[in-house]
Amino acid sequence: xxxxxxxxxxxxxxxxxxxxxxxxxxxxxxxxxxxxxxxxxxxxxxxxxxxxxxxxxxxxxxxxxxxxxxxxxxxxxxxxxxxxxxxxxxxxxxxxxxxxxxxxxxxxxxxxxxxxxxxxxxxxxxxxxxxxxxxxxxxxxxxxxxxxxxxxxxxxxxxxxxxxxxxxxxxxxxxxxxxxxxxxxxxxxxxxxxxxxxxxxxxxxxxxxxxxxxxxxxxxxxxxxxxxxxxxxxxxxxxxxxxxxxxxxxxxxxxxxxxxxxxxxxxxxxxxxxxxxxxxxxxxxxxxxxxxxxxxxxxxxxxxxxxxxxxxxxxxxxxxxxxxxxxxxxxx
Amino acid sequence: xxxxxxxxxxxxxxxxxxxxxxxxxxxxxxxxxxxxxxxxxxxxxxxxxxxxxxxxxxxxxxxxxxxxxxxxxxxxxxxxxxxxxxxxxxxxxxxxxxxxxxxxxxxxxxxxxxxxxxxxxxxxxxxxxxxxxxxxxxxxxxxxxxxxxxxxxxxxxxxxxxxxxxxxxxxxxxxxxxxxxxxxxxxxxxxxxxxxxxxxxxxxxxxxxxxxxxxxxxxxxxxxxxxxxxxxxxxxxxxxxxxxxxxxxxxxxxxxxxxxxxxxxxxxxxxxxxxxxxxxxxxxxxxxxxxxxxxxxxxxxxxxxxxxxxxxxxxxxxxxxxxxxxxxxxxx
DNA sequence: CTGAAAGCGCTAACAT
DNA sequence: ATGTTAGCGCTTTCAG
Numbered sequence: 001x002x003x004x005x006x007x008x009x010x011x012x013x014x015x016x017x018x019x020x021x022x023x024x025x026x027x028x029x030x031x032x033x034x035x036x037x038x039x040x041x042x043x044x045x046x047x048x049x050x051x052x053x054x055x056x057x058x059x060x061x062x063x064x065x066x067x068x069x070x071x072x073x074x075x076x077x078x079x080x081x082x083x084x085x086x087x088x089x090x091x092x093x094x095x096x097x098x099x100x101x102x103x104x105x106x107x108x109x110x111x112x113x114x115x116x117x118x119x120x121x122x123x124x125x126x127x128x129x130x131x132x133x134x135x136x137x138x139x140x141x142x143x144x145x146x147x148x149x150x151x152x153x154x155x156x157x158x159x160x161x162x163x164x165x166x167x168x169x170x171x172x173x174x175x176x177x178x179x180x181x182x183x184x185x186x187x188x189x190x191x192x193x194x195x196x197x198x199x200x201x202x203x204x205x206x207x208x209x210x211x212x213x214x215x216x217x218x219x220x221x222x223x224x225x226x227x228x229x230x231x232x233x234x235x236x237x238x239x240x241x242x243x244x245x246x247x248x249x250x251x252x253x254x255x256x257x258x259x260x261x262x263x264x265x266x267x268x269x270x271x272x273x274x275x276x277x278x279x280x281x282x283x284x285x286x287x288x289x290x291x292x293x294x295x296x297x298x299x300x301x302x303x304x305x306x307x308x309x310x311x312x313x314x315x316x317x318x319x320x321x322x323x324x325x326x327x328x329x330x331x332x
Numbered sequence: 333x334x335x336x337x338x339x340x341x342x343x344x345x346x347x348x349x350x351x352x353x354x355x356x357x358x359x360x361x362x363x364x365x366x367x368x369x370x371x372x373x374x375x376x377x378x379x380x381x382x383x384x385x386x387x388x389x390x391x392x393x394x395x396x397x398x399x400x401x402x403x404x405x406x407x408x409x410x411x412x413x414x415x416x417x418x419x420x421x422x423x424x425x426x427x428x429x430x431x432x433x434x435x436x437x438x439x440x441x442x443x444x445x446x447x448x449x450x451x452x453x454x455x456x457x458x459x460x461x462x463x464x465x466x467x468x469x470x471x472x473x474x475x476x477x478x479x480x481x482x483x484x485x486x487x488x489x490x491x492x493x494x495x496x497x498x499x500x501x502x503x504x505x506x507x508x509x510x511x512x513x514x515x516x517x518x519x520x521x522x523x524x525x526x527x528x529x530x531x532x533x534x535x536x537x538x539x540x541x542x543x544x545x546x547x548x549x550x551x552x553x554x555x556x557x558x559x560x561x562x563x564x565x566x567x568x569x570x571x572x573x574x575x576x577x578x579x580x581x582x583x584x585x586x587x588x589x590x591x592x593x594x595x596x597x598x599x600x601x602x603x604x605x606x607x608x609x610x611x612x613x614x615x616x617x618x619x620x621x622x623x624x625x626x627x628x629x630x631x632x633x634x635x636x637x638x639x640x641x642x643x644x645x646x647x648x649x650x651x652x653x654x655x656x657x658x659x660x661x662x663x664x
Numbered sequence: 665c666t667g668a669a670a671g672c673g674c675t676a677a678c679a680t
Numbered sequence: 681a682t683g684t685t686a687g688c689g690c691t692t693t694c695a696g
Binding site for chain 1: 665666667668669671672673674
């Protein structure tokens with residue numbers, strides 16, 4: 001397996017310089033005479049020399065690779081975040097090792113350890129919930145970590161999010177103003193910090209302020225969870241809901257439509273994390289439009305600073321969201 | 333930046349063996365006495381030793397990392413393929429470096445060269461079209477490459493696909509049997525081998541066999557392309573179409589629905605690469621259901637064999653597809 | 665501005 | 681079964 005035909009040494013010999021000089025040329029070090037540089041560059045081109053990034057990584061202790069930890073690959077929410085990350089990573093010449101943690105073949109801390117063993121320069125963690133094992137693994141390392149779309153109360157990892165409390169309150173107000181009386185909140189994991197510390201408190205405060213009854217549904221993760229939940233919502237008399245998952249919100253919507261319910265007249269739905277899917281269903285879903293691309297991009301940008309030991313003014317960035325009215329709420 | 337606290341050398345000293353023995357233990361080499369192994373393992377655990385994968389990679393010339401080249405991150409078609417790849421990669425303990433080529437900041441061959449410089453052990457390329465520059469880059473290297481969901485006629489790279497010709501013919505027959513008279517084919521890139529060598533020929537043969545008029549639309553890539561195409565379809569008198577992109581098929585569907593057309597009575601749609609999105613829209617789309625997860629999984633499995641120089645009986649695997657009738661064609 | 669030399673942490677013959 | 685010894689290809693002082 002003679003992958004590497006031509007090494008830095010070959011270039012050095014051919015250009016009649018030392019490998020140190022070739023290394024300088026490759027790395028854009030300015031301490032090289034113009035003529036020398038040009039001679040080396042000519043040889044590099046002629047020999048089709050390409051630096052071995054693994055050797056560079058070992059010698060320099062920087063791999064220009066970051067790890068991405070994502071709960072599911074086939075979820076547009078994470079895909080849109082990832083795209084923001086990817087674009088900025090490309091800009092700063094980092095590669096991305098992506099690892100999903102949905103497969104139970106390997107525990108989450110093992111996945112993270114595997115990433116750290118590969119000497120990634122940094123990690124971006126996306127998920128509604130920072131699990132204990134992940135937190136443990138992260139705090140054992142000096143590798144910088146940024147949370148995208150999640151917060152953590154215990155360990156204060158850098159994060160990029162929106163203001164969930166404010167967003168949900170605004171969405172609840174929309175339902176209230178549309179005349180809905182029994183407002184529900186549909187969540188995935190109730191333990192997730194975003195839910196337990198932000199969304200649920202916002203919901204309860206709202207209920208208290210308006211003297212309303214609580215209709216909290218947890219453990220609703222995907223399309224079919226949402227679809228199956230719908231009859232229960234109706235039985236409970238709920239007429240307006242905020243759904244934190246995009247797929248589950250579409251499940252609920254389709255269950256409503258398929259059962260002949262009138263949306264939004266009888267039943268209103270607001271999705272709290274809109275992806276493309278929210279706008280292609282009919283009726284299109286009114287949504288809290290999180291700037292997913294930007295969250296990813298800002299998180300990655302922050303990570304580049306952390307990896308370079310640059311000053312980072314604010315380690316907890318909240319980006320603006322937008323409440324976009326579509327057809328699943330009364331439009332006026 | 334003293335990331336690596338404890339090295340193989342520390343373990344060796346502490347366990348009073350040579351680093352070679354520690355290496356053997358770490359790599360599961362059987363040539364180690366049981367007691368020695370246990371002593372070393374105890375030290376490894378006590379010192380929290382973790383092997384540096386970069387150093388392993390440099391010394392062994394194997395990085396247990398594969399590169400994934402995907403046209404778009406935010407497209408469920410590729411996400412579902414990726415999930416199949418990811419699961420098998422995890423099983424065989426490979427990490428994945430994912431690179432999208434939608435960002436024009438870097439040319440495709442540069443992206444590929446970057447992957448090769450990182451010494452990936454193999455590459456999986458997904459896209460309807462293997463571009464010239466990609467093909468050039470691949471043929472310069474000895475690193476194995478597998479195409480997932482694409483074929484190539486020039487260079488005969490290993491591939492995993494379905495039989496597009498057969499699938500499209502079957503879909504066209506369905507439209508015909510539903511009484512549709514003017515059948516259209518809506519594509520993205522007409523130059524893509526899958527289209528130029530498989531889908532278009534299948535379409536033309538079908539038209540010839542049934543003495544029908546051609547309605548071929550190319551350059552239709554995303555949702556809005558599809559949405560905007562609809563009026564033209566109607567003007568052209570098309571009453572049944574096969575759409576190769578899932579997002580564009582939904583665009584066409586919504587344009588039809590929004591304009592009050594009756595689907596499937598007046599207009600039938602079959603999507604030729606169904607993802608989750610095809611089943612959540614209403615009416616749900618009749619689809620050629622490609623086994624995307626399996627295509628990814630089989631491609632990755634094939635790649636593991638290639639990377640280990642194992643025998644691969646068939647380098648061009650075609651997996652079975654399924655024509656799933658939903659609501660965008662007449663159901664009977 | 666350039667070169668010499670010492671590693672980075674590990675694997676893989678080759679000995680013993 | 682275990683140790684010794686070269687590297688893998690590159691970066692990075694340190695000299696000059």
